[in-house]
Amino acid sequence: MNLIKSKKRVADHGEVFTPQWLVEKMLDLVKGESERIDSRFLEPAFGSGNFLVPVLQRKLAAVEAKFGKADFERRHYALLAVMCTYGLKSWQIISRSAVQICLRSLPTTSVG
Numbered sequence: 001m002n003l004i005k006s007k008k009r010v011a012d013h014g015e016v017f018t019p020q021w022l023v024e025k026m027l028d029l030v031k032g033e034s035e036r037i038d039s040r041f042l043e044p045a046f047g048s049g050n051f052l053v054p055v056l057q058r059k060l061a062a063v064e065a066k067f068g069k070a071d072f073e074r075r076h077y078a079l080l081a082v083m084c085t086y087g088l089k090s091w092q093i094i095s096r097s098a099v100q101i102c103l104r105s106l107p108t109t110s111v112g
Helices: 007-013 020-029 031-035 052-067 071-083 096-105
Strands: 041-043 085-087
Touching: 020 031, 020 052, 031 052, 041 052, 052 071, 052 085, 071 085
Parallel strands: 041 085
Antiparallel strands: none
16 A cells, blocks of 8 residues: 655655545544534645545535435535535645545535
């Protein structure tokens, strides 16, 4: 298992990647919070979104389970779930490819 994409990026920026299986295990440790629609999550170094995407998926699944038939509430709480999920990336080292990977990974579930 390789958590390092480039030795230079590790040396320059401390960049490593958390594998998906480990992300899921870590989120399972705080399962209640990771599925609570209004819980706040901050990923201070979002990279390719390995934490942001599953957190948002869990929150949107909770929205769908609770408000799936109520259109207004489903949209309202889906927006709240997104508004409570934050990711930071140092603008000095931001990589266009990392942002594109993160954006492609975001759920495409329709809420409207």
